[in-house]
Amino acid sequence: MKNRTKWPSVYLAVLMALMYLPILLVIIYSFNESKITSVWGGFSLRWYTELFRDRTMFEALLNSLFVGVVSCFLAALIGTFGAVGMSKVSFRSKGVIEYASQLPMMIPEIVLGMVFLTYFSLLRLPFGMITLIIAHTAFCIPYVYMEVKARLVGLDPSYVEAAKDLGASEIRAFFDIIFPLMLPAVASGVLLAFAMSFDDVIISVFVTGVDVNTLPIKVYSQVKTGVTPKINALCTLMFAITVIVIVIFNIIRRKNDVKTLENKDL
Amino acid sequence: MKKKKAAGNGAFKWFVMPIYLFTLFFVIGPLIYMVILSFLEREETWGVTNTFTFGNYLSIFDPIYLKTFAESLRLALISTVLVAFFGYVFGYFMAKLKPRMRKMMMMLLMIPFWTNSLIRLYGWIIIFRANGTLDSVLMAIGLIKEPLKLLYTYPAVVVGMIYALIPFMILSVYSSVEKMDWHLVEAARDLGATPAKAFWTVTFRLTLPGLLTGIILTFVPSMGLFFIADILGGNKVVLVGNLIQEQLMKVHNWPFAAALSVVLMLIMTVMIWAYRKIAKADELEARL
Numbered sequence: 001m002k003n004r005t006k007w008p009s010v011y012l013a014v015l016m017a018l019m020y021l022p023i024l025l026v027i028i029y030s031f032n033e034s035k036i037t038s039v040w041g042g043f044s045l046r047w048y049t050e051l052f053r054d055r056t057m058f059e060a061l062l063n064s065l066f067v068g069v070v071s072c073f074l075a076a077l078i079g080t081f082g083a084v085g086m087s088k089v090s091f092r093s094k095g096v097i098e099y100a101s102q103l104p105m106m107i108p109e110i111v112l113g114m115v116f117l118t119y120f121s122l123l124r125l126p127f128g129m130i131t132l133i134i135a136h137t138a139f140c141i142p143y144v145y146m147e148v149k150a151r152l153v154g155l156d157p158s159y160v161e162a163a164k165d166l167g168a169s170e171i172r173a174f175f176d177i178i179f180p181l182m183l184p185a186v187a188s189g190v191l192l193a194f195a196m197s198f199d200d201v202i203i204s205v206f207v208t209g210v211d212v213n214t215l216p217i218k219v220y221s222q223v224k225t226g227v228t229p230k231i232n233a234l235c236t237l238m239f240a241i242t243v244i245v246i247v248i249f250n251i252i253r254r255k256n257d258v259k260t261l262e263n264k265d266l
Numbered sequence: 267m268k269k270k271k272a273a274g275n276g277a278f279k280w281f282v283m284p285i286y287l288f289t290l291f292f293v294i295g296p297l298i299y300m301v302i303l304s305f306l307e308r309e310e311t312w313g314v315t316n317t318f319t320f321g322n323y324l325s326i327f328d329p330i331y332l333k334t335f336a337e338s339l340r341l342a343l344i345s346t347v348l349v350a351f352f353g354y355v356f357g358y359f360m361a362k363l364k365p366r367m368r369k370m371m372m373m374l375l376m377i378p379f380w381t382n383s384l385i386r387l388y389g390w391i392i393i394f395r396a397n398g399t400l401d402s403v404l405m406a407i408g409l410i411k412e413p414l415k416l417l418y419t420y421p422a423v424v425v426g427m428i429y430a431l432i433p434f435m436i437l438s439v440y441s442s443v444e445k446m447d448w449h450l451v452e453a454a455r456d457l458g459a460t461p462a463k464a465f466w467t468v469t470f471r472l473t474l475p476g477l478l479t480g481i482i483l484t485f486v487p488s489m490g491l492f493f494i495a496d497i498l499g500g501n502k503v504v505l506v507g508n509l510i511q512e513q514l515m516k517v518h519n520w521p522f523a524a525a526l527s528v529v530l531m532l533i534m535t536v537m538i539w540a541y542r543k544i545a546k547a548d549e550l551e552a553r554l
Contacts, residue, residue, distance in 0.1 A: 008359035012371070015356055019378050019429070022389020025399060029392060078284040085281025097282075101289040103297070108490025108534070110507045111300075111527040118303055118520055119296035138292050141285070171277045199382040202493065206514070216384060223388050223497055235385040242381050250373070 023239060030232035047233040057218065057234065064215040067129070067204075068197040071136035072190045078137070079144030080186050084178060087152055088170075105142035112139065113206030120207060128209035135207045136200065140193035147189030148182055155181060184252055191249040195242060304524035314521055322525035331509065335529075338505040341495075342488040345427035349484045352428070353435025354477055358469075360436065361443035368444075379433045387426055387497050394422050394498070418500035426494040431487065435480035442476025443469075475545055482541045486534050506530055 030048070034041025051057055086098055104112055116135045125131055155178070163173040201216040208217060215238065222231050307317040325331065360371050378386060393399045394417040401413040416422050446469065454464040492507025506526060513523040 008362065011355060012359050012363075015352065016371070016374060019432075020374075022386055022393060022429075023378065023381065024389075025392045026385060026389045078288055081281040082285030085278045085285070088276075088278040089282055091279075091282075093286075094282075097286055097289050100293050100297075101285055103293055108487060108507070108530065110490045110492055110510050111531060114510055114514055114523055114527050115296040115300045117514060118524065119292075119299050122299060134292055137288070141288070145285075195380050199380075199384075201382075201384055216382060219382075219384050219388070220493070223384065223391070231388065235382075235388055239381055239385055243377060246376055246380055250376075 026232050027236045027239070029229065030236040032229060032232075035229060047229040048237075051230050051233045051237075054230070056213070057215075060213045060215045060218045063129075063132075063212055064198055067132050067136055067214060068194050071133050071140050071197055072194050074133070074137045075140035075144050075193050076186055076190050079141045079189065080148050080182060082141070083145045083148035083152060084174065084182070087149075101145065102142045104139040109200075109202040113203045116203065117206040126209065127207065128212045131207040131209070132204060132212065132214070135203050136197045139200070139203065140197055143193040143196065144186060144189035147185045147192070151182060151185035152178075184255065188249055188252050191245055191252070195245050195249075198238075198241065198245075300524050300527060303521050304528045306521045308519050308521050319521075322521045323529075325522060326525060326529060331526075334504055334506055334509050337503070338489055338507075341423065341427065341503070341505065342485055344424060345431060345488050346481055346485045348424070348428050349432050349435045350477065350481055353432050353480060353484075354439050354473075356432075357436045357439025357476070357480075358443050358473070361440050361446075375433055375436060379437075383430050384493070384497075386429065387494060390422070390426055390429065390498060391417060394425075417498065418502060420499070420503060423495050423499040423503050426498040427488055427491065430491065430494060431484045434483040434487075438480040438483060439473060439476045442473045442479075446472050478541060478545060482538060486537060489530060489534065 031043050031045070032041055033044035033046060082101065086094060107115075112135075116131070116138075120127065120131045120134075125134075159177050159181070160173050163177050164170070168176065199216060200214075201220045204214050204217050205220065208214065215234070219231060219234060219238075222228065303314065304322055305318055305320070306314045307319045307321065309315050326335075360368060363371065391398075395401075396413045396415040396417065398417070400416065401410070404410045404414070450472070451464050451468050454468050455461070459467065489505075490507050492505055492511055495503040495505050495508055510523050510526050510530075513519045513526065
């Protein structure tokens with residue numbers, strides 16, 4: 001199938017450019033000296049320095065990182081052990097629990113936010129860090145679970161059988177054989193989950209307390225009131241963090257794929 | 267593996283304990299509470315009473331709220347149709363690129379896909395604002411004399427929706443076009459079909475599952491997205507999502523918010539169920 005015309009490439013290029021245009025504009029204007037966004041006043045790092053001087057922004061960043069790291073850690077534990085365990089146990093309730101545990105990824109965010117808000121207040125949990133971490137863990141688990149499950153399916157059962165033939169118990173075989181092989185899947189699941197947690201606005205808005213802000217909540221409340229150059233700088237930084245996470249994710253994935261291929265060859 | 271099954275679940279039951287407990291307490295529990303809440307009566311100012319009522323569901327039939335549902339469906343429909351068109355063409359052309367270019371496109375698509383949608387939408391504010399990028403460019407070429415002032419209008423919301431949702435469509439169409447056996451198209455061409463005919467009878471039919479998946483992935487979330495309408499539409503475009511948020515945070519009528527959520531989820535479940543039916547029917551047909 002040869003393309004005789006250039007139109008497909010033009011179409012792809014134009015749409016791709018449109019996809020990046022808003023992001024590019026945000027980045028460009030974050031270096032704009034002028035306070036009025038539509039006027040170019042020359043290159044400057046003014047808004048970045050102002051951003052770093054802003055205590056509340058820094059606090060929000062720390063909160064975001066804290067929530068992300070803690071919920072990803074919890075999700076990694078629950079999701080990894082869950083996925084491995086589910087493949088071994090034969091409870092009748094298994095299917096229901098597995099399906100339900102994946103729901104937070106499928107339910108619209110607004111509904112999930114509403115559900116958590118009302119439920120947490122029923123339980124009288126103090127709104128703030130704890131509620132944020134529970135909610136984020138809930139929607140982080142599916143990412144880890146899915147990645148680990150997919151890797152488990154691709155796992156050659158003869159490894160575990162060999163270990164067992166050599167006298168290892170089921171648990172021993174898990175920690176010596178399965179677990180090390182699962183690590184790349186856990187890592188990529190955790191990275192996806194972290195990217196999600198670091199970006200989440202809607203659910204966080206609902207479950208946070210009065211005095212705990214995450215970075216996206218901060219951006220959301222400021223974007224609604226209008227465009228300020230400081231937000232441009234903040235968005236640029238968040239964008240940079242996302243790009244870094246994706247690059248790491250891809251490197252892990254690639255190594256993962258290579259390993260899977262090698263396994264198949266064996 | 268088979269011998270061990272008789273030995274029971276052994277130590278692995280401890281592995282699934284955390285996910286069982288977490289899912290019971292923080293997924294199933296909250297969802298059940300949402301359904302219960304939707305049947306409770308609201309207290310005068312704050313909180314709920316323990317009286318059972320259908321009132322919350324009945325008040326959804328209030329013309330104002332019905333209009334909101336209709337408006338949401340309309341916006342979701344418009345966005346989905348546009349996303350389906352632009353996304354399908356994109357996914358199709360992308361799958362026909364050389365492997366190296368394809369990989370690069372994948373990478374380029376991943377970045378907006380995982381970037382905070384707030385950041386991406388925020389960029390559109392800069393473009394759409396009165397005297398923003400779009401107005402300046404169009405006035406500079408002389409296409410318009412007055413600024414269009416597109417921000418806080420319906421078209422701005424539609425663009426925002428397309429922008430947020432198109433990656434899902436592209437990726438699902440792309441994966442189905444990539445898997446396709448091009449020999450079938452060649453065979454059709456050899457048998458005398460025009461390129462257009464070969465496309466409609468072979469390519470389009472074979473990539474329909476990808477398109478359908480994309481439509482579900484677009485339509486379902488577009489019903490619930492409220493912050494796009496919020497940011498790019500001002501207060502002019504009110505969707506079910508906005509309504510739920512308002513009832514929850516401003517009016518504090520939680521039972522009504524719960525009822526709205528239940529209805530929203532029911533609509534989505536029906537959509538997904540219908541999709542599964544169609545997808546299955548399609549599979550059967552493909553096999554025959």
